Amino acid sequence: MKRTSIEARRWLFPGALSAILAGSGLWYGLTDNAPSQASSAVSKPTQSAILADSTRPSQESGEQRGLENLAQESGPATTPDSLGPQPFAASLSGTEIDGALTADDNGELVINLQVRDFFDYFLSTVGEVSPETAIQQIETMARTHLPEPSSAQAMALLDEYLAYKQASLQVMQTRLDPARAGEPAYQLAALGDALAQLKQLRSATFSSEAHRAFFGLEEAYSEYTLATLAIQQRTDLSEQGKQALVQWHRNQLPEQLRTTEQHLHASSRQQQARTAAIESASSPEEAGRQLAELGVNQQGVESVVNYLKQREHFDQRFEDFREAVDREASSGLADADLEKQREALLERHFPQPQDRTWARLKMLGNG
Structure with a gap:
């Protein structure tokens, strides 16, 4: 996919990036079909990386080379977990950096959800600081703490992420038909269409590896969510049938999501039982006895x-x-x-x- 360099894109973002930072949270899961031409996107420096390299001295100092060699010898390089006592944006004071950029033993960028979290941590300051400042902070962290080629790969992936953020704005601005906006079936179909468009956009923008790392869990959970909403709208199923189908979809979730969802589901059922006990009790003392039978501790x-x-x-x-x-x-x-x-x-x-x-x-x- 042809990309505009980060430096060029910076001039496009002051209005657009601020509006879309929170606009890409819709999730949907479809069959992963990332195009093969995107598979090598992270392994090649983008135009932004080339331009950034051209602004640095052509010869590194011996001290810089020594630090890079020391980092390689002591283990995989990674970005720090804090910006220190005076971060570039006041809202980040007292916080730890979400995510991290990490190079493996071969100096290649480790592509995982931590990378997206790292990008979002800095991009969340847009509005408080300019988009240019937030992007430059990411680049400084990558160039300072990662060896090549991982630092260039990080900037290439940032380039793709910014392109995705910008393009997703159009999807997120799709309007519902006012005449049908109150229809649950129409709402569900519109949500599914929007999320499918985001999935296609991600496949076209990122390599399959980055796509799965950045959005895999979100898309799996969105598929589960849409499926359960569709099940609840069906009139041909009994409550037992609906519960059985929802449980089947829950079992298809990745392990970490499945464990969390099962815990939330169990907690919800437990809370419903306790609420019913309170509402049906003839006195406070009777409510207390029923709650104790349901496992509530004495203090509760x-x-x-x-x-x-x-x-x-x-x-x-x-x-x-x-x-x-x-x-x-x-x-x-x-x-x-x-x-x-x-x-x-x-x-x-x-x-x-x-x-x-x-x-x-x-x-x-x-x-």
Whole structure:
């Protein structure tokens, strides 16, 4: 794929990059079919790398060569995990760098999700600093801490990532048909189409290795998400049938995603059971007994029981307050006097500010 150099692209980004940094989070999984011509994209320096090289002295100092040799002898080179006490953007103060650029024993760039996280860490500052500044910081880190060819490969991959970010803006701006925007089936189809376009864009922009490393997990989870949404919309399946199909799709996830999703699913079911126990209980004490049977520890049971007792006490006080207000309303007081009396009653029945707030909300039908 023909690419504009980073230096040239910098002049295109001040408006575009800021708008699309958060716009590429849609996920979708399709069969991986990255074009073969992209397979060597990372192994060749881009025009930006060549231009960057031309700005440096043609001869490295002996000290620089010595540092590079020392890094190679001591193990794979990698970027540091911090920018120090005074980073180039104030928002990064006190943070560790997400991800890293790493060279293997042969000086080749290790292509994994850490690389994308590293790029995003610096690009997230666009708006606070100029796109040029954020990109230059990435280049400085790569040139300073990685040997060749990994530093040039990192810049080539950054070049591709910026091209993807820019091109994805058009996909993300696709508008829904207002007349059908409320239809779940239409929403699902539109989301699937948009995510499929992003997948095709990624395949056309990156090598298959970089594509899988940067977006593989996202695309696997997006396929799972779209499948489960489609299952929930089907009217020809029983609830048991839907659950069985969702579980089948969950089992197809990569191991790390599957483990997390199963844990979240189990936690959700557990929470639903505990909520049902509280709602069905005839008293706070009964709710506590049911929660204990569901595995809630003693401290948790006590906190829930105490809260439910407080709510019961509040509800009783509110009933007394409402009866008192009704008596005052029937006494023939003028509206202004009635409002003053209502506030006095509110203070008397609810001396705590938080309780008064809840009482006011309940008076409005929100408590």
